[in-house]
């Protein structure tokens with residue numbers, strides 16, 4: 111891959127639920143970088159994530175990872191092909207410990223960059239809680255575990271849906287640092303965020319989603335400096351995220 115070539119290429123993607131169209135011809139690309147998708151509630155951000163990873167079947171368009179078509183493939187195939195997913199709400203197993211979540215995926219990870227021990231190095235707090243069950247973990251610990259689980263795929267791209275949702279500022283700091291470390295190591299991150307300040311700290315490019323399309327792209331500084339753009343694209347109350 112040359113520096114100019116996109117890792118993820120999404121072209122004219124369409125999807126929805128039955129007759130309800132949510133993604134309406136959406137296009138963008140991501141290189142080895144962190145890119146944020148921002149937008150008001152209900153614009154289709156979660157549907158975009160779910161469509162990229164195969165949980166929602168697209169009705170048209172293309173998703174390519176390093177040139178390989180992935181649209182229409184099963185979620186397991188897409189995961190193995192190279193898209194790790196950190197879903198909204200984390201979707202962990204309450205009865206499994208932290209260690210059990212990670213060990214489940216460790217065989218495939220053996221000898222590669224991301225192993226359970228590497229995840230514990232990234233998130234020392236998780237190492238302290240390794241014998242605790244998913245249901246005993248704080249929201250931040252659950253989010254770290256969800257990120258760690260996605261990393262064990264050793265995928266070139268990680269998609270994160272609202273990772274900062276409901277988390278204390280110190281935990282958001284940990285996630286921001288983790289995103290920077292991943293990008294520095296050559297992993298691309300596509301992150302959906304309601305919290306503009308968290309989005310801007312994680313990603314240089316801010317893609318604004320409106321009614322199932324990417325309507326505009328800004329740098330973080332452009333969006334933070336322009337309350338009019340925040341109001342227009344993000345709505346009242348979903349703007350700055352003062353606490354992150």
Ligand SMILES: Nc1ncnc2c1ncn2[C@@H]1O[C@H](COP(=O)(O)OP(=O)(O)OP(=O)(O)O)[C@@H](O)[C@H]1O
Pocket residue numbers: 127130132149150151152153154155156157158304
């Ligand atoms: N499983 C589903 N079945 C039918 N419609 C759905 C389903 N999930 C989402 N939708 C609809 O799709 C549209 C886009 O929702 P989506 O959750 O993708 O938006 P979003 O931008 O992620 O919003 P939010 O930030 O509130 O999660 C909404 O109109 C929503 O009601």
